Amino acid sequence: MAPEDMEPLAQLKGIDKRFEAVHAVKGVDFEVGAGEVVGLIGANGAGKSTLVRILAGEERFDAGSMRVQGADARFASPRQALERGIARMPQELTLVEGCSVAENILLGRLSAASGIVRWRRVRARAQVLLERVGLDDVHPDQPIEELTPVQQRLVTIAQALAKGPELLILDEPSAALPVDAAERLFPIVRQLADEGVGIVYISHRLEEIVRLCDRVVAMRDGRVAGTLARGELDVEAMVVLVGGRALAEEPEPIAASNVDGEAVVRAEGLGGRRVNGLDLELRRGELVGIGGLQGSGRSELLRLLAGAQQPSSGTLEVLGAPVARSLRESVKRGVGYLPEGRARTLFPDLPVMMNTSIAALERLRRLWLLVDGRAERAAVREIADDVGLIGALDAPVKVLSGGNQQKVCLSRWLLRGCDLLLLDEPSAGVDVHVRAEIHQLLRQLSAKGITVVVASAEPEELALLCERVIVLAEGRISGELRSPFTADSVVAVSYAA
């Protein structure tokens, strides 16, 4: 028997988990030691989240064994896992609307033994944690629903920290996190590890895995595909472990052939809540990126273009007419708008199929009102294959893995067919291989004359995909880059406010 201090913090052996039709985890061995940062990588639907959900007591396992801090464990609820020092930051934003930021951060630990909430103390604790994750400008009493998805993501990180865990599981904390926010996250992780907290870090951003992790476990199709120790960490090797092959080489961004084609978007002095005085012009068939740091106004710019928010100043013409008064009107005119935060756009209980086809039903109608079911299925199937969607089309969308849900969101607008496609973080949580495929798809669309605008928190993605990038800083255009440019130059311009 190994001595107490040699035993890892948590140890899973031969863990097996089946959902009705899906065998999500197949005999996985996994362990985390104290003070260790273990990276967990794998394609969408590989079973990463399921594995850590089991560890955090959110899901039962069918076979295998689990030991936590030297004792057998079989958690019936997240609460039991918490009592044993395991906390997970979930992949999807699970926050309680109608409650304040402070309440959300300290949810579940609001009271002492007396059962009475000490509001002043709660607020003070929340304030400290907010500062720690870099949300100094958010007031603890603010309703949570007023925050942007990025801010909400940071709140969920604070929430996990508030639990003071000995084993912290971060399920894709950095998906759609802008550079500056991510840079604040890394030291927190390292510091916790130095304090002896074991950390499981899931991400599709392999560069940060290299930077952060002591050891990496790769999953593929519910099994462990390989383990890399500190010395062996390297992006190419991980790419192969994730997808079983090297990454398809992405072509150099090419200048759109019709740069002087008609203007699809023309804005002068455009202003909203944060963005101000924007002048820009997008042409038919362009593939334009929007870059910037946290709160720079990328999302707001897309909202304005989509007609989901009315401009407070300036003029804006979209598709040859003044911008529509409502999103619905815009959509009718041929705008497709994928907002950030996928939970906002999905119908969790409805099947994948309905989720995908909902915006395109008018096209799929047969008799007067009725939808042509066969055509619908065929169309959804096709688009699902294009974006590499894994999962049954008739399953409720909420059971899909996070990355696959993201693909459903994207498919909705691809299926509808638009003249102007506005995508806010289209590849958040999507694995590297599929991301390359999506990029290819977007290039094809742009070649067909569709204008595609991609707002992304990842400079690397913009550099790979876009011929032109508009960089925002504090609501103003701080620079415009044309290919060739590097990710670093995007970051540099972002900070140059």
Place this chain on the structure above:
Amino acid sequence: MSASERAAATEVPPGAPVATRRLLPLLARLGDRYGTLVGFAAMVLLFCLLRPSTFATWDDLRSIVEQASPILVLAVGLTLVLSTGHFDLSFPGILNLASAGAVLIMTEAHEGWAIAVLIGLAIGLVSGVIAGVGVASGRASSFIITLALSTIWSGLAIGISGARTITDVPTSYLNITFNTVLGIPNAVIVAFCVTLVMFSLMRWSAFGRYTQALGSNASAARLAGIRVSTTQVFAHVLFGLCAGIAAILLSSSSGQYTPSIGSGSLITPFVAVFFGTSVLAARRFNVFGTVVGTLFIGTLQTGMVVLEIAPWVSEVILGAALILILVAVAKRSR
């Protein structure tokens, strides 16, 4: 949520022999899916065994279905509204006012039955529009807006009828439900058609999809470019029409207008619809389930009258049967 907790309950201890380990989950899964229907079938069988001379007859079947017709029309309409994520409690008022309007137009203005039917439908339609606009405005909970509407309509019904029971209803109007086609009462045919329309709408139409999208995540529906308010209003309008139809069936079949014709009708359609969410483990509001739910209640009630069970015992049995079938047998609703 305790979904996973329940899953644990059906889990088999690790020591169990392999056959059991396979069989039990399978049974649990089948129970989840077909439990409600099996429970229904068992109940019917029981009644047939206990009183074969009455219960297993065509006559009895016909009267159960005929009695259930107005409720079915209400319940399928309600299914549509509930699937948008909102309540509509305005139908008791619509039943009152539409019955009063239809009957009075014949007795006071001496119009024919066709005009009476149109009046009844029009009242349902107008109420539906008002309810829909009120709910879509999003200013207050649909629960209270539609409840208030119901109160207003009921009041108006008493006002225009002078709180009298009106019985000199023309025979032509009574014949709407008295006549049969090939032995099938008209009311049943009407209910069947309404059900079919609603089923098609919810299953195959874009509008039906939109209502479900609305109910699942209203802000996502807006982001998908769905006409949220229009869809909401339209759902209430269709339900208002259903209530108008039910009012005509009810007043025609009871041969009169009484000020209390719609009161007491509030609960049963809701029971039917919520029961329906457990049928075939649908977990959503669905027309097929609603039909099963309506027939379940109708059969149970008739069965207890036929078996001459004391009223209080039959109440206890009704409640217990619901709980037994829904909680013990059927699939968890989420």
Place this chain on the structure above:
Amino acid sequence: MSASERAAATEVPPGAPVATRRLLPLLARLGDRYGTLVGFAAMVLLFCLLRPSTFATWDDLRSIVEQASPILVLAVGLTLVLSTGHFDLSFPGILNLASAGAVLIMTEAHEGWAIAVLIGLAIGLVSGVIAGVGVASGRASSFIITLALSTIWSGLAIGISGARTITDVPTSYLNITFNTVLGIPNAVIVAFCVTLVMFSLMRWSAFGRYTQALGSNASAARLAGIRVSTTQVFAHVLFGLCAGIAAILLSSSSGQYTPSIGSGSLITPFVAVFFGTSVLAARRFNVFGTVVGTLFIGTLQTGMVVLEIAPWVSEVILGAALILILVAVAKRSR
């Protein structure tokens, strides 16, 4: 959701003069916040003006508040349950069974009033536990589970009472509500205490916050380590107790047990609670709003009786007042 639509509607056209552009949104905002309360105050004022001799008296105020007491106890309990995101429709049954139990223990077993009160509370408690466990199991909608429970309890109440009206209730029991302390009827004091407890629970206790977290996002609550099932059960238990208290107030003040004592009690508490969500633009279920809602309905009803308004007119007025205050004046609920 039509939040953004409404926002657009209250926006002022760009051409309007500056004063208007400032004033209108301010008024709209004030209306959103205080509209409900102003509407209530206006109603009271109107009644006082129309019938000052009766309406503006201490006697009348006392009878309004006293009559509202059982409803208030139910409504504040309901506020708690609804804030967990679930329904509890079991209270009409609890009212029936707890009244029957309390009265029968005195008339049949010749126990004193204290035992009767305990029996009433115990019945409420037990029902609450069953409802809570049923709802927390997540197998079926809380709507239908609790409705079925209500049916069972009502049946049992008729069963144990032999469907009789029982009037030989000991004076000591009647005195529970007949006595006053410093001129304030006991029922009012009880209702006040229950309200205070519920208010404190929902405002300051962790349990109260957890019920709201549950209602808003049950899976987030579970992930945060909240004992979801326990919280759910506890909310129903507290409501069951409230229903038990209401049953005692009701049977003591009505001086008898009748088998229909609880029927007809279903709607009013819901109206009060949903009305409450519009008070001070709270947009969620809250005890203060519920109190205002209960008093609003009580005052309106008494006012119409005092003014001798025909019942159908008073129904129309009640419905119209609700819609007017909630839809036209108050803030959108989400």
Place this chain on the structure above:
Amino acid sequence: GSSNKGASASNKGSSSSGSLAPGQVANVKKETIGVVDLKRDAPIQDRMDEALEAGGKALGWDVKVTDCNGEPEKVTAAMNAFANEHVNAMIVESIGVESAPRAVQELEEAKAPIIAIGGSVPANSAYAAQYTENETELATILAEKIVEDHPEGAKIGDITLTIAPATVARNEALKEVVAVSGGKAEIVTSAQFELENIVSSTEKIVTDMLTAHPDINSIWGVADDTVQPGIAAILKKHSNAQLYSFYSDPSSLEALRKKGNPLAAVADVNLQEGAIVALDQLVGYFQKNTPIDPNALPALPYKIIDRENVPPEGEETYPLKETLQPYEEKWEKEYPAK
């Protein structure tokens, strides 16, 4: 505060000097009478209200009828409101005063009598008198009519309501008559309708009864609300069953007049008499301080109305005028206009 408080004031007899309001026959001091009516939709209640209003007009009184629309809260509110308004007397119709002990106490203190009329309401010391019909007698003649109509043997489907005292009494009477009929009558089945949902539930149970027992030849409709849905169900079942029920509501009379209608007979009693006796006693109490006589109601004639003796179109079984006339004459004589 009100000026005319209690009976003492009325004795001072400051009556208006001879000038009577139109329709007023007696020269008495004006009193305010509060009437609490459970549900005026019900024709029997409406008849009582009409009698009270007509009698009140003849006396020049202010008769305030509050229709509670069947809602218990309104009943309490109405009684409290009358007490707060200091009415001179309160008449309750088919509803007890148990729910408003405080109002009862205040009225007692103000020496304003409370009289119960109509329906069978449990006895209560608060009532100065209870002028109500005898449900057992009323039901007995109807049950005997069923037996008489079916010499071949009455097979009765019994529609009951076990939660109201009046209907329970009627059902007991039915059982009693069946028991002593010596096998000539039999209750084949019985079922209960829902009070909250009278129309649909009655229709349903009558249909179900006739399906289960096609041999039923008489239906006992324990309350007048069951008549119309009962008729509808019988007609739709093409059954030969006859319906028996209570009170000559206008709609029931109309059914009795129609050929081929299954409604065979209703039992009725002049309920308006009780209302007018109550007023008569109150006049004596206010004008002459004679105590209210709890036994003042004369023996009421209970009668069966069937297809033979149904009053013709436009006439009532008990015309109010006929009932009121003797009392008006009495009041005119006792309190003549100056």
